[in-house]
Amino acid sequence: MTTVGSRTPRFVQMGAAFGVVFLSLPVVGLLRRVSWLTLWDQLTQSSSREALRISLYASLSATLLALILGLPLAWCLARVQFRLRRVVRALVLLPMVIPPVVGGVALLGVYGKTNGLLGGVLDSLFGIQLTYSIWGVIIAEAFVAMPFLVLALEGGLRSMNTRYEEAAAVMGASDFSRFRRVVLPLLRPSLVAGLMLAWARALGEFGATITFAGNIEGRTQTTPLAVYTMLESNPEGAYALSFLLVAVCVAVLTGLRDKWIGGISR
Amino acid sequence: MISLHGTVVSGEFSRHFDLEIGHEIVGVVGQNGTGKTSLLRTIAGLSALGSGVLSLNGVTADCPAERVFVLPELRNIGMVFQDHALMPFLSAVDNAALPLVVRGMKRGKANKLALELLEQFDVADVAHQMAPTLSGGQSQRVAIARALIGDPSVILLDEPLSAIDEGSRSTVRLCIREHLNRLGVSALVVSHDFADIDQICTRIENYTR
Numbered sequence: 001m002t003t004v005g006s007r008t009p010r011f012v013q014m015g016a017a018f019g020v021v022f023l024s025l026p027v028v029g030l031l032r033r034v035s036w037l038t039l040w041d042q043l044t045q046s047s048s049r050e051a052l053r054i055s056l057y058a059s060l061s062a063t064l065l066a067l068i069l070g071l072p073l074a075w076c077l078a079r080v081q082f083r084l085r086r087v088v089r090a091l092v093l094l095p096m097v098i099p100p101v102v103g104g105v106a107l108l109g110v111y112g113k114t115n116g117l118l119g120g121v122l123d124s125l126f127g128i129q130l131t132y133s134i135w136g137v138i139i140a141e142a143f144v145a146m147p148f149l150v151l152a153l154e155g156g157l158r159s160m161n162t163r164y165e166e167a168a169a170v171m172g173a174s175d176f177s178r179f180r181r182v183v184l185p186l187l188r189p190s191l192v193a194g195l196m197l198a199w200a201r202a203l204g205e206f207g208a209t210i211t212f213a214g215n216i217e218g219r220t221q222t223t224p225l226a227v228y229t230m231l232e233s234n235p236e237g238a239y240a241l242s243f244l245l246v247a248v249c250v251a252v253l254t255g256l257r258d259k260w261i262g263g264i265s266r
Numbered sequence: 267m268i269s270l271h272g273t274v275v276s277g278e279f280s281r282h283f284d285l286e287i288g289h290e291i292v293g294v295v296g297q298n299g300t301g302k303t304s305l306l307r308t309i310a311g312l313s314a315l316g317s318g319v320l321s322l323n324g325v326t327a328d329c330p331a332e333r334v335f336v337l338p339e340l341r342n343i344g345m346v347f348q349d350h351a352l353m354p355f356l357s358a359v360d361n362a363a364l365p366l367v368v369r370g371m372k373r374g375k376a377n378k379l380a381l382e383l384l385e386q387f388d389v390a391d392v393a394h395q396m397a398p399t400l401s402g403g404q405s406q407r408v409a410i411a412r413a414l415i416g417d418p419s420v421i422l423l424d425e426p427l428s429a430i431d432e433g434s435r436s437t438v439r440l441c442i443r444e445h446l447n448r449l450g451v452s453a454l455v456v457s458h459d460f461a462d463i464d465q466i467c468t469r470i471e472n473y474t475r
Contacts, residue, residue: 167351169338170310171412173368181368185355 030246033239042240050218051226051241058134058222059202062141066149066198069142074153096147103143104211111139111212136213137220141202149198156190157183193256200252204245268309268420268452272318272328276304280316285471291446291453293463296473302456303348306422309454310345311338323419344418346426350409352397358404359384359393362411369416383411386441388434402429407438414445421446421453427462439465 035042042048076082077089095103111119111130122128130136160183168182184191206224213220215229223241230238268287273280281301285292294302307313309320311327314335320328322343327336344365352361360367363380367373384390387407392400400408406429413421426442427435443466446453457463463470 163347163349163351164353166312166338167345167347167353168364168368170312170341170343170345171365171368172339172342172416174339177368181364182353185353188355 027246030239030242033235034243035236035239038236039240039243042234042237043244045237047217047221047226047230048223048237048241051221051223052244054134054137054219054221055203055223058137058141059145059199059205061138062145062202062205063149063195063199065138065142066146066202067195070146070149070194070198071153074150074157077150078154078157092147092150094147095144100144100205100207101211102207104140104208107136107140107143107208107212111136131212132214132216132220134213134220137209137222140208140212141205144205144208145198145202148201149194152190152194152197153187156187156194160186196252196256200249203248267321267323268454269321270305270309270318272320273316274301274304274308274313275316276301276307276313279304281473282318287452287454289450289452290469291443291455291467293467293470294454294456294473295458295460295463295470297475300473300475302473303424306345306424306454306456309420310343310422311336311341342417342419343422344413344416344420345422346406346409346413346424348424348428350405350429352400352405352408352412354396354398357394357396358389358400358408361397362408362415365412365416365418380411380415383415384408386445387411387438403431403434406430410438410442414442414449417449419451421449421451423453423455423457425457426455427457427459435461436465442466 043052073088073092077085077092082088098106108116108131110117111122113119113123113129113131116131119130122130128135130139164182164186165178168178173181204224205222206228209220209222210225210228215221215225217226217229221229223245227238227241227245230241267289268285270283270285273282279299279301281304283301283305285305294305296302304313308315308328309322315328315330317330319326319331322336322341325336326332326334327341328334352358353364356364359377359380362384363371363373363376366376366379381390381393384393384407387410389400389404389407389411392404397405397408406426410423410426413423413426423442427438430438439462446466455463455466
């Protein structure tokens, strides 16, 4: 016999079904437009290849940058009591909630060559121009991807029992040795999940990149920008690249589910 | 040698201790809440003294009045934690070898020494099992081996036999005692079981609330 609590009302089932349809229709629409016979040719044509190369390079670099800056930040948010902690946490979340194009405008305000807060100095002193360069792509992607990594790492650090670090300290392990031999292995599931989410976000970045780094083929045109550009000139190519991005994201989600967040998705 | 004249604090709890321990094995008994574990944590450097002085082998390790606090990693202590605290991502032998590895010994050599100790504590057969797959008793034996490995100058055992079955306790007690005598260190053993204290220790400190 089913109890009242375990019975799912018909209208909830209907709502859920519509939800599934709403989410899956675009995927179906995309798959329907992919021209399977020319898929390989479309993906290997020079503009697609260049976009994929730039995307891969920039998204991996952005993930690395997010890790270098994000891990210490997550550590402080999880373990250090300081007055501005709430403000810093809000700041970390900001790139997640503001429109990416606004993020791009904000980055221009800092690193823009003519009117940027630091852009002029960087250009005149070191000859470094971030806008409309691969560095601009990396910074824009790191800016929007970092919150995913920081949140995952902060959660992992927060739920970590410090008794293992205490035991290692008594054994004679220095701060660095404890970090390397105890904290990192314990943090591995959160670290891998955070890195994959951040990388997927960086890979799909559009608004901040096009605003801050432009859409220059062979230099700053990442795969999402190429999709946008090709949609008019070469729709087949646009659908082929879109399919590839969806496939990569599905692979990331599947990897996350099976290996790292099995408890949540069961 | 351990010399402690001061107040041990842990959250709301605080208690004054006067302890002088030479190269001997001292049993600490007392009811729950008398500060036995807090005492061990303070000696290990995991908690700071509220006031007073703690010296280990003649060197001041903790003295709030003089702002002296030696970090736990510099105190050269071997410790068995009440919950064993084996690293869940390491095998039994890697756990036992960890104190040597973090001090710079090559893993191969450290594991060889650890394996010898695990043999003496009768857990060599599970040496390559991951820590979370060990039974309570096996895990505790590995934790004891980990506390004794290397050359700690002070050894602290917090309920070191609580998870070991009655039948094999006396063998483990003897093994612990042999090692502590061989090392010739200052050792503190906290236990609820008077038989542990009786067979391992040379002196008893009894604390009441």
